[in-house]
Amino acid sequence: MTITLATALRLVRSWTRIYTARMEREARDARRDEIESDLWEFHEDARRRGASPTGIALHMLLRLALGAPDDLLWRAEQIHVRPRLVREALWTVAAASIAFVWWLSSALQAVDPQRSYEPINVVRLLYPVHPVARVPLPLPAPPPIDFGRARRSGRAACSAEELRDGPKAVRYP
Amino acid sequence: MRRKPGRLLPIELAICEAAAALRRRGGDGEFHGYEIARTIGDAENVRLLTAYGTLYRALARLEKMGLLRSRWEDPAIPARENRPGRRLYTLTALGDAAFEEARREAEAAARRRARRRLAPA
Numbered sequence: 016m017t018i019t020l021a022t023a024l025r026l027v028r029s030w031t032r033i034y035t036a037r038m039e040r041e042a043r044d045a046r047r048d049e050i051e052s053d054l055w056e057f058h059e060d061a062r063r064r065g066a067s068p069t070g071i072a073l074h075m076l077l078r079l080a081l082g083a084p085d086d087l088l089w090r091a092e093q094i095h096v097r098p099r100l101v102r103e104a105l106w107t108v109a110a111a112s113i114a115f116v117w118w119l120s121s122a123l124q125a126v127d128p129q130r131s132y133e134p135i136n137v138v139r140l141l142y143p144v145h146p147v148a149r150v151p152l153p154l155p156a157p158p159p160i161d162f163g164r165a166r167r168s169g170r171a172a173c174s175a176e177e178l179r180d181g182p183k184a185v186r187y188p
Numbered sequence: 189m190r191r192k193p194g195r196l197l198p199i200e201l202a203i204c205e206a207a208a209a210l211r212r213r214g215g216d217g218e219f220h221g222y223e224i225a226r227t228i229g230d231a232e233n234v235r236l237l238t239a240y241g242t243l244y245r246a247l248a249r250l251e252k253m254g255l256l257r258s259r260w261e262d263p264a265i266p267a268r269e270n271r272p273g274r275r276l277y278t279l280t281a282l283g284d285a286a287f288e289e290a291r292r293e294a295e296a297a298a299r300r301r302a303r304r305r306l307a308p309a
Contacts, residue, residue, distance in 0.1 A: 027240070031240075045275070046244065048260075048272065048273060048275070049221055049244055049275050050240060050244070051272045052220065052221070052222070052271075052272040052273060052274050052275065053221050053222045053225070053240065055271050055272050056220070056222035056223075056271075056274075057222055057225075057237070059271075060222070060226065074236065074237070077236060077239075078236070078237060078238075078239045078240050079239070079240060079241075080239075081236075081239035081241075081242065082238075082239030082240040082241025082242045082243070082245075083239075083241055084241065085239065085241030085242045085245045086240070086241035086245070087241075088241075088245065089241065089244070089245040089248065
């Protein structure tokens with residue numbers, strides 16, 4: 016079992032333990048056992064179909080993330096909190112997150128007008144501290160090599176070593 | 189998603205449909221959560237299976253409504269096969285009737301839409 020798959024399994028189990036915590040024993044154990052069974056069946060089936068461990072892990076995490084609001088609503092139903100309250104809380108958190116990113120991007124832009132602080136760049140900036148979804152974000156393309164300038168200056172666009180071994184490091188802006 | 193009175197939600201309809209399909213395929217008419225998720229995924233030709241929360245919340249709701257019945261399998265079987273125990277669901281007679289009605293309504297609605305599209309303006 017790879018580290019990625021083990022981590023995904025641990026995350027699904029931890030989340031299940033969190034949202035079923037302090038519930039009636041019967042409902043709690045039933046849900047935990049059901050998720051455990053699903054994880055096993057899914058893992059075995061995906062392995063039989065030839066899926067890679069990373070693919071299985073990502074699939075598990077996506078199923079977890081997409082079902083998280085329903086998990087919270089199910090808990091609310093079990094402990095007799097009105098689901099409407101949970102739904103409103105989820106929408107509030109989503110709206111507050113968007114407002115926070117927008118505010119942060121404006122504040123950073125005001126402090127440092129030289130750099131671009133578009134909201135997507137702010138999300139990239141916050142990304143390393145995000146605890147769960149470490150899915151690679153698309154990076155901007157590296158700057159193109161200016162062959163015209165190399166020709167004008169009479170120097171080669173890249174050294175003979177780079178031509179043989181490839182570029183040493185690609186710097187992103 | 190808000191439920192219209194007396195109507196099944198799309199996920200509930202999909203579960204009932206998958207349960208009926210599994211029964212048609214043979215076997216004892218019992219199925220577990222993952223089997224349903226896989227059958228729905230295959231029927232809709234999607235790679236991403238129904239999310240854990242969405243699937244098990246819908247199954248719990250259907251059981252509460254009396255459309256499904258569930259039991260845990262005999263602990264000796266998973267112990268012998270070295271796997272976690274399965275919760276096995278069965279479509280009840282009420283579930284069968286609700287599914288047939290929902291299917292008839294969906295077909296009638298599709299026919300009405302098609303007629304409206306074909307009708308001259």
